[in-house]
Amino acid sequence: MKAIVFDAYGTLFDVTSVAEVCDKQFPGYGQQISEMWRQKQLEYTWLRALMRRYEDFAAVNRGALQYALHQLNLWYDNEMLNTVLASYLTLPTFPDVPQALHALRTHRLAILSNGTQGMLEALVRNAGLLWNFDHVLSVDPLKTYKPDPRVYQLAVNALGVAKERILFISSNGWDVAGAKSFGFTVGWLNRRGKVAEELGIRPDYEVANLLELIERAFR
Amino acid sequence: MKAIVFDAYGTLFDVTSVAEVCDKQFPGYGQQISEMWRQKQLEYTWLRALMRRYEDFAAVNRGALQYALHQLNLWYDNEMLNTVLASYLTLPTFPDVPQALHALRTHRLAILSNGTQGMLEALVRNAGLLWNFDHVLSVDPLKTYKPDPRVYQLAVNALGVAKERILFISSNGWDVAGAKSFGFTVGWLNRRGKVAEELGIRPDYEVANLLELIERAFR
Numbered sequence: 001m002k003a004i005v006f007d008a009y010g011t012l013f014d015v016t017s018v019a020e021v022c023d024k025q026f027p028g029y030g031q032q033i034s035e036m037w038r039q040k041q042l043e044y045t046w047l048r049a050l051m052r053r054y055e056d057f058a059a060v061n062r063g064a065l066q067y068a069l070h071q072l073n074l075w076y077d078n079e080m081l082n083t084v085l086a087s088y089l090t091l092p093t094f095p096d097v098p099q100a101l102h103a104l105r106t107h108r109l110a111i112l113s114n115g116t117q118g119m120l121e122a123l124v125r126n127a128g129l130l131w132n133f134d135h136v137l138s139v140d141p142l143k144t145y146k147p148d149p150r151v152y153q154l155a156v157n158a159l160g161v162a163k164e165r166i167l168f169i170s171s172n173g174w175d176v177a178g179a180k181s182f183g184f185t186v187g188w189l190n191r192r193g194k195v196a197e198e199l200g201i202r203p204d205y206e207v208a209n210l211l212e213l214i215e216r217a218f219r
Numbered sequence: 220m221k222a223i224v225f226d227a228y229g230t231l232f233d234v235t236s237v238a239e240v241c242d243k244q245f246p247g248y249g250q251q252i253s254e255m256w257r258q259k260q261l262e263y264t265w266l267r268a269l270m271r272r273y274e275d276f277a278a279v280n281r282g283a284l285q286y287a288l289h290q291l292n293l294w295y296d297n298e299m300l301n302t303v304l305a306s307y308l309t310l311p312t313f314p315d316v317p318q319a320l321h322a323l324r325t326h327r328l329a330i331l332s333n334g335t336q337g338m339l340e341a342l343v344r345n346a347g348l349l350w351n352f353d354h355v356l357s358v359d360p361l362k363t364y365k366p367d368p369r370v371y372q373l374a375v376n377a378l379g380v381a382k383e384r385i386l387f388i389s390s391n392g393w394d395v396a397g398a399k400s401f402g403f404t405v406g407w408l409n410r411r412g413k414v415a416e417e418l419g420i421r422p423d424y425e426v427a428n429l430l431e432l433i434e435r436a437f438r
Contacts, residue, residue: 040417046265047393047418051366051400055419063417070414147270174266181270195289198259198282199266200274 001185001217002161003134004104007170008113008120011189013091013127021087025080026069033068040064042174045114045145054143056116061088088115089122093129094191100210101132104218110135112155112168114145135159147178167217169210173197180204187213220404220436221380222353223323226389227332227339230408232310232346240306244299245288252287259283261393264333264364273362275335280307307334308341312348313410319429320351323437329354331374331387333364354378366397386436388429392416399423406432 009015015038022037023030041064048054055063062085069076101109110133113120117138124130135158139151146152156163168184170176171191177199180186188203189210196202207213228234234257241256242249260283267273274282281304288295320328329352332339336357343349354377358370365371375382387403389395390410396418399405407422408429415421426432 043262043265043393044418046262046269047366047396050265050268050364051397051418052368053400053419063419067414067417070417145269147266149271174262177266178270181272195286197263198286198289199263199270200272200282 001107001167002165003108003110003155003159004167004169005110005112005155005159005184007168007172007175008111008115008123009091011169011171012093012097012111012129013123014094015088015091017092018084018087021084025076025084026072026074029072029074032072033065033074036068036071037065040067049145049148054145056140057114058085058116058119061085088119090126091123093127094210096210097129100214101129103211103214105132108134108159108161110137110155110159112137112151114139116140146175147181149178149182152179152182152184169213174199176203177201187217189213220326220386221384222327222329222374222378223386223388224329224331224374224378224403226387226391226394227330227334227342228310230388230390231312231316231330231348232342233313234307234310236311237303237306240303244295244303245291245293248291248293251291252284252293255287255290256284259286268364268367273364275359276333277304277335277338280304307338309345310342312346313429315429316348319433320348322430322433324351327353327378327380329356329374329378331356331370333358335359365394366400368397368401371398371401371403388432393418395422396420406436408432 006012019030019034022033041061044060044064115138117140120136120138124136137154137158139145142150163183164185166184168179169187169189171189174197176186176188177197180201180203186203187205190206205213205216225231238249238253241252260280263279263283334357336359339355339357343355356373356377358364361369382402383404385403387398388406388408390408393416395405395407396416399420399422405422406424409425424432424435
């Protein structure tokens with residue numbers, strides 16, 4: 001492996017943590033909002049890419065949150081919306097992330113994500129990890145979303161490495177399928193023991209955490 | 220309006236009816252299987268279209284059902300799978316459909332659906348509606364899925380009518396967004412009082428059933 005590319009949301013950064021800030025603004029509904037919001041956020045990226053009506057991830061994320069609040073029939077104003085949305089800039093990393101990045105420090109590392117450049121850099125900086133990565137790559141210049149194969153090509157172009165020499169790591173089954181379909185070597189970080197997606201393609205590695213993946217792919 | 224184009228699954232035909240056949244094969248799990256299956260079925264059409272790994276709707280539908288069964292940790296064999304999948308060829312129409320099609324009989328009518336040609340023709344024939352439609356159009360020759368704008372263009376090509384003179388009717392909010400984004404005049408058949416999708420686009424009509432739509436669009 002010549003380089004390692006990480007997905008951000010759900011892979012390095014725990015998106016389920018937003019349930020807490022949701023619950024402060026909408027007591028008793030934090031968990032439900034968080035789940036519906038994440039599901040709609042993903043749906044909207046796929047639908048907008050397919051419809052060719054790209055809006056950046058900040059806008060998509062806002063729309064998805066609004067949908068969840070409407071669905072639950074919850075009243076909100078702009079300030080409440082902005083408070084909840086700001087949580088995406090300070091998501092905590094999963095506990096295995098700092099040690100794993102340290103273990104991989106001699107490799108070329110990148111992030112490839114649906115987020116905007118601004119969102120991603122704020123997120124990585126707030127986590128104190130900006131100097132760990134050679135590249136933080138956003139889909140935004142392409143105006144499409146994962147799993148469009150053009151997104152994965154961004155990492156190949158930035159790193160200048162053949163795609164099968166790139167280890168792509170994601171916790172999201174659909175992202176794993178997209179990355180493997182593109183031609184990366186792929187590790188599925190199945191942190192929560194989910195069942196595999198039935199998309200006719202399997203990752204090269206399936207592990208429960210990053211340290212297990214390092215053990216299997218690099219030793 | 221020069222022609223009317225209907226979505227099939229969830230719009231003319233009630234996909235939630237499969238809960239019953241699921242429940243016969245997997246007692247106590249019918250409702251849950253039905254909901255997870257439908258959700259995954261849609262996700263897989265979007266993901267496969269974006270990944271450019273098209274498989275026809277029969278294959279996608281099978282994969283989505285398998286995912287739902289794995290997720291619920293239910294044992295199955297091929298015969299059980301085939302029995303459940305066969306229900307997609309005999310879905311009942313919603314109660315307003317026969318009367319609405321009769322009222323619209325002097326117009327040119329078509330179906331435009333993600334289903335394969337074979338699945339759609341069997342479905343429409345089993346419902347006794349084959350002679351009501353001028354065209355039954357499948358995405359299959361294009362090897363992509365809704366809401367890719369090329370799918371909606373299929374209906375324009377088949378009908379030879381300008382797209383804004385075509386009334387497109389769907390119960391699925393994301394299909395409504397895709398059709399309106401493409402340029403059809405669009406009626407959202409919001410049978411179950413769902414909240415609107417936040418995709419930055421609204422239908423021309425929102426109604427609770429087909430007869431209300433006919434009343435508003437044609438009188």
